Amino acid sequence: MPYVCADYSKYKFVNVCWNSENGIATVTLKRPPVNSLTAEFLRELSSLLLDLEKDETQGLIFTSEFDEKVFSAGLDFKELYRPSIDHAKEFMSLLHSFSFRLSCTAYPTVAVINGHAPAGGCIIPLCCEYRIGLNNFNIGLNELKFGILLPDWLSSLMIHTIGSRNAEQAILSGTLFSSEHALRIGLVDEIAPTKEVALEKATAFLNKAKIVNRSLRLDAKLHLRRPILQEFQKDIENELAKNVSLLMSDKVQQSLDAHIKILKEKRGN
Numbered sequence: 001m002p003y004v005c006a007d008y009s010k011y012k013f014v015n016v017c018w019n020s021e022n023g024i025a026t027v028t029l030k031r032p033p034v035n036s037l038t039a040e041f042l043r044e045l046s047s048l049l050l051d052l053e054k055d056e057t058q059g060l061i062f063t064s065e066f067d068e069k070v071f072s073a074g075l076d077f078k079e080l081y082r083p084s085i086d087h088a089k090e091f092m093s094l095l096h097s098f099s100f101r102l103s104c105t106a107y108p109t110v111a112v113i114n115g116h117a118p119a120g121g122c123i124i125p126l127c128c129e130y131r132i133g134l135n136n137f138n139i140g141l142n143e144l145k146f147g148i149l150l151p152d153w154l155s156s157l158m159i160h161t162i163g164s165r166n167a168e169q170a171i172l173s174g175t176l177f178s179s180e181h182a183l184r185i186g187l188v189d190e191i192a193p194t195k196e197v198a199l200e201k202a203t204a205f206l207n208k209a210k211i212v213n214r215s216l217r218l219d220a221k222l223h224l225r226r227p228i229l230q231e232f233q234k235d236i237e238n239e240l241a242k243n244v245s246l247l248m249s250d251k252v253q254q255s256l257d258a259h260i261k262i263l264k265e266k267r268g269n
């Protein structure tokens with residue numbers, strides 16, 4: 001059984017629960033109020049993946065502390081509103097490297113989606129190998145509705161998960177799917193009535209992966225995911241520059257401004 005070396009208590013935005021009997025790490029996202037992804041959060045998540053790799057984790061489950069509410073609200077609107085060019089570059093690069101790393105982990109990965117997962121909130125689930133949803137949440141890549149063009153690697157993750165026809169319809173319409181609809185198109189693999197049941201199902205998936213030789217499994221995973229990994233690695237500098245310039249564009253900045261106002265009005269701020 002793996003020996004836990006890393007100090008997981010150093011992480012601010014995640015709680016890591018190691019099961020020493022089966023080597024499964026349950027990582028609970030806990031960046032209040034809605035687990036939106038900031039540069040600091042992405043940096044922490046990337047470092048966590050490396051620690052888990054070193055500790056020879058046998059399986060990883062992602063879930064959220066904000067039960068029945070939100071898994072992740074996606075990229076942090078406030079951080080992406082009028083960023084400096086350096087910060088925009090750093091942010092896009094961190095998002096890219098974390099998503100790439102999560103897509104090709106040696107250990108199997110599952111997302112227990114216990115709340116809404118709009119736009120960038122869908123990235124962690126899409127990078128994982130298996131997705132278990134709870135009822136009454138929305139999930140999907142609705143970026144086009146904000147005037148944000150998806151990075152190629154993100155579209156590629158969606159195509160890998162739900163097939164090209166479904167992905168085309170989903171992305172072009174900017175649809176957020178209900179849990180039941182997400183199950184029908186394969187955006188989630190199972191629905192569970194409670195988080196506890198979802199975690200049991202996640203453990204069952206990870207236990208199945210254990211009967212396969214670890215290094216053979218990784219070879220097969222990398223082979224099966226080659227189209228996604230190629231998108232991640234394709235012309236990285238240009239792709240990042242394209243995403244940064246899109247983010248800095250007036251159109252996207254105005255759209256972010258409008259969304260921040262909508263959220264404020266909703267809260268009566």
Ligand SMILES: CCCC/C=C\CC(=O)SCCNC(=O)CCNC(=O)[C@H](O)C(C)(C)COP(=O)(O)OP(=O)(O)OC[C@H]1O[C@@H](n2cnc3c(N)ncnc32)[C@H](O)[C@@H]1OP(=O)(O)O
Pocket residue numbers: 033034036069070072073074075076077078116118119120121143148149150151243246247263264266267269
């Ligand atoms: C090249 C670019 C790549 C593109 C990839 C991705 C783009 C994105 O991800 S853009 C972000 C898209 N996300 C969303 O549209 C989600 C917006 N939020 C919501 O729909 C709701 O907040 C949500 C359903 C997640 C939760 O609803 P509630 O439980 O009702 O909470 P509130 O709406 O009251 O929000 C609470 C609190 O959180 C703040 N918030 C919400 N979303 C974000 C966000 N994405 N970034 C930063 N902050 C966010 C919201 O403003 C409230 O803050 P306070 O008023 O200060 O409490």
